[in-house]
Amino acid sequence: MSHKSAKDFFRPLAVGAPAPLREIPARPSRAIHFFDPSNEKMAAKIPDMVGTVDVLLGNLEDAVKADNKVAAREGLVRIAQATDFGPTQLWTRINSLDSPWVLDDLTTLVPAIGEKLDVIMVPKVQEPADIHYVDRILAQLEAKAGITKPILIHAILETARGVANVEEICGASPRMQGLSLGPADLAADRKMKTTRVGGGHPGYLVREDAPRGEDGLPDLDAKRAIFQQDLWHYTIAKMVDACATHGIYPYYGPFGDIKDTVACEDQFRNAFLLGCVGTWSLHPVQIKIANRVFSPSVEDIAHARRVVAAMGDGTGAVMIDGKMEDDASLKQCLVLVELAEKLAEIDPDLKATYDAIETPEA
């Protein structure tokens, strides 16, 4: 089997295409907000959403009716050409690589709005070859259209084969920006017995042991606590490790129970704590939840700054509030402090909140 040399990764795949990036920029992307560009009511809201959300994503794939695929593609071109996105990123989700629409998605979008498109989300990615296909075609289209910065690729992890190949997918191209979990398609592909778009399931649980009766035997009639478990823990953790290994960014995906904002917040927070940088938003109500959850809390930043100040040159160990802090906890604190600094650059309210935190002297 022949392999590319490391340096080959940094040569454009088409003459005249922009040079691949060596690092994927850490741009805030707490919420990737999905809209259907063929839905006039939704589309009309997009210009006013600029600046309120980190990423606006024109969705062309599932949730757009087959009869509306062309209207969605053309609608996205119109919206992108007419809108100044300022600090907000513009992404799209193209149709799947085996669909009758994907080639027209790419050959229409790149020449028309390629300079404005930051990231293309590719659904149902199974293996590195899927990324190689999109990588080469993007390079050719960028070269032809004179696009000056490479459009990045984001893959959705929504097949069992995709999960099995996750490491290779992350490393398949310098365009790889990140991965999202696609729990609905993944559940179907794995033949999980669920009927939901993300989130937990009351049947996936562990039950407390039965207490012993006076006879020393388990009292199977006694009431026992049950603890609902997280269906997605394994996949999210695997995705986070693969992304961290390759210097790209992991995201939770959709939470379909729009009305259950509490469970949505829990799902988002679990993903944040495990290492995800953001999530999808399907409805405007989910943007605020994502922005709140994926921004470090005041308490975390206050503590992190105390640790940074107390640790001086970053070596050794100190006690703060009865707990030992050392090089490793300092590194965790720096993840939060650096994220807060990045977010403060684009979110004036958050900047004011973080600026108001009393910072200890070093």
Ligand SMILES: CC(C)(COP(=O)(O)OP(=O)(O)OC[C@H]1O[C@@H](n2cnc3c(N)ncnc32)[C@H](O)[C@@H]1OP(=O)(O)O)[C@@H](O)C(=O)NCCC(=O)NCCSC(=O)C[C@H](O)C(=O)O
């Ligand atoms: C989920 C929805 C179908 C709900 O729509 P609707 O019933 O219209 O909700 P509301 O009445 O509460 O809407 C209030 C107003 O807000 C506008 N709206 C709704 N959603 C959006 C949006 N995403 N962006 C902008 N504006 C939005 C409505 O038009 C109402 O406006 P008005 O009447 O003027 O007040 C709908 O929210 C929706 O379709 N959301 C997107 C769904 C989607 O993109 N799904 C695909 C991603 S999930 C997936 O693909 C699964 C994944 O791949 C996997 O495998 O896991």
Ligand SMILES: [Mg+2]
């Ligand atoms: Mg899907």
